[in-house]
């Protein structure tokens with residue numbers, strides 16, 4: 001054990017285990033989590049080669065092998081609780097998305113939420129047993145999101161064929177053929193090819209495909225269809241299915257994100273997910289109680305991503321803070337030993353806010369999950385009243401927490417200096433695997449605009465005298481104040497006072513956006529144009545804060561005090577996240593703090609070190625021998641064979 005890190009733990013002023021229990025929810029939950037982790041981390045079937053030294057194809061193969069083992073073991077140990085599956089999976093594939101994520105995270109949940117009992121028997125049971133492997137295909141090459149309701153080409157009352165449609169109007173279509181009781185699916189343009197779905201490229205044999213439903217000559221917008229894409233015995237693509245991998249990406253190396261072109265693919269009537277919307281055998285369309293129920297799985301994953309932001313931050317600051325406790329640099333005072341870099345105020349100012357945010361997001365993630373479970377329970381009972389708030393909250397928190405975490409991971413990486421740039425630190429991997437959360441499941445700006453839409457509606461209800469409930473109740477209680485009204489009193493030591501100032505600021509920003517829309521409406525006479533011209537106000541928190549200059553200075557001084565208070569407990573606070581070394585997989589973030597010897601050991605495994613003179617370098621040796629430096633290069637090939 002590194003002596004610095006031992007001293008850090010001795011100096012801590014609280015019981016780390018108790019805090020871990022609070023983070024987990026209870027001592028029993030901590031015990032069970034550790035039990036699940038040790039099942040995986042001590043299981044030789046999950047031994048792996050360091051993916052940093054593998055090619056993409058090797059990484060994919062290794063991940064598929066581990067995922068298949070995972071499914072067998074989940075079955076063997078009878079683990080079926082979604083939280084427990086999630087823990088298990090995160091230990092099998094720490095920090096790395098894997099080929100079955102879409103099957104577990106979106107295919108199964110979409111069936112649970114949108115399939116009829118008959119469809120559950122036909123699809124969920126085999127999918128649970130991994131005979132069916134599924135993915136979720138919404139995004140297309142040309143469009144990441146849908147707005148059918150306002151388009152001439154697709155409304156409940158408009159005929160399908162309209163003149164003067166551009167190619168962008170053509171999206172994947174599912175047209176009902178009553179003669180055969182089948183839907184015919186087509187991707188009519190290049191831009192309508194499904195693009196990005198995880199596990200689609202090579203792994204899946206089924207896809208939930210989101211396509212425009214056409215029946216009896218009318219288009220009814222986006223609906224979900226279960227489409228078999230590969231033969232269940234041979235895994236070869238079925239007729240009419242053009243499918244493959246989209247190629248290397250920034251990260252997600254283990255995942256076969258794929259493309260899918262549908263060419264007159266026929267599926268039976270009862271392959272449309274019909275828990276809510278229905279098509280009768282004669283082609284009659286039965287509307288769902290809410291068209292937005294089709295988007296339910298996205299709300300589920302958005303809610304889950306809030307907790308993932310917390311986990312990514314917890315990992316990043318554990319690595320950076322432990323490393324900062326064992327790394328020494330410079331001299332604070334001439335002649336004195338080099339201090340731990342964690343003693344530099346600037347280092348604390350980089351890392352302690354990340355640590356605080358990791359804690360805050362952990363609790364926000366738990367709140368989001370509880371809210372999701374409560375409201376989706378109501379929805380299952382037929383009460384849809386909570387859906388708008390759930391949508392607004394999950395979209396806004398997904399965007400806010402992922403943006404914040406994305407930036408903070410990079411702060412942690414840079415705070416580790418050069419070693420943060422090495423893949424051995426794990427920080428580059430955490431970043432590349434996390435950063436697409438800002439894009440997928442709804443691009444963050446688009447999600448912020450969805451939340452703003454809900455806030456503006458709530459604002460106008462509050463101005464109309466309604467008493468609002470839930471997360472927007474502050475809009476009923478607070479009267480937005482113009483900046484000229486002066487600054488509100490603030491006690492920065494008092495949480496209630498801080499919350500009040502935040503609420504007032506939020507109310508002011510909503511009012512600002514509403515005013516902008518009103519002004520733009522007078523200029524542009526179109527609601528949509530006015531909305532777009534106010535989008536910056538809608539999305540971005542204004543630079544005008546609510547604090548006076550003396551208050552801002554007070555905050556700054558208080559932050560410095562807090563840094564000093566936190567310093568003795570910094571390592572203990574990251575220890576409380578209880579991230580097992582194997583799960584963290586970071587040379588810099590090791591629990592024992594023995595960084596340098598393991599950094600050296602790790603580097604020696606680099607494939608470039610497999611031989612003292614790599615084969616490619618023999619050409620240099622040959623060139624030197626023949627004293628050909630500066631001569632015509634292509635001839636070197638024939639020279640090399642002659643030597």
Ligand SMILES: CCCCCCCC/C=C\CCCCCCCCCCC/C=C/C(=O)SCCNC(=O)CCNC(=O)[C@H](O)C(C)(C)COP(=O)(O)OP(=O)(O)OC[C@H]1O[C@@H](n2cnc3c(N)ncnc32)[C@H](O)[C@@H]1OP(=O)(O)O
Nearest residue numbers: 082085086104105108138145146147292295391440441442
């Ligand atoms: C035994 C149990 C077994 C279960 C197994 C579970 C086990 C789980 C365990 C382990 C899990 C394993 C790990 C999982 C890891 C998962 C990793 C996931 C990787 C993720 C990969 C990525 C996937 C994807 O990206 S999928 C594609 C996602 N795409 C999007 O998100 C597109 C975003 N676009 C949209 O949402 C929409 O197009 C839009 C909202 C932007 C616009 O839609 P539109 O209809 O045009 O809306 P608009 O006119 O603006 O608004 C109309 C009204 O509708 C309201 N509204 C919009 N959306 C929603 C919604 N989602 N819900 C409710 N209401 C909505 C909107 O506010 C408007 O309301 P208003 O009243 O009219 O104002």
Ligand SMILES: Cc1cc2nc3c(=O)[nH]c(=O)nc-3n(C[C@H](O)[C@H](O)[C@H](O)COP(=O)(O)OP(=O)(O)OC[C@H]3O[C@@H](n4cnc5c(N)ncnc54)[C@H](O)[C@@H]3O)c2cc1C
Nearest residue numbers: 136137138139143144196197198436439440441442443445
């Ligand atoms: C790693 C990864 C995995 C994925 N997995 C899946 C999957 O399994 N299944 C699946 O279906 N999809 C998947 N996706 C696709 C993902 O859901 C989309 O990329 C995402 O929804 C964003 O859509 P887009 O790419 O079309 O971005 P665009 O919408 O084209 O965004 C580009 C820019 O335009 C801006 N913009 C767009 N619309 C508006 C607007 N209305 N107002 C203001 N600004 C706007 C955005 O803010 C952004 O800056 C995945 C993507 C990635 C990166």
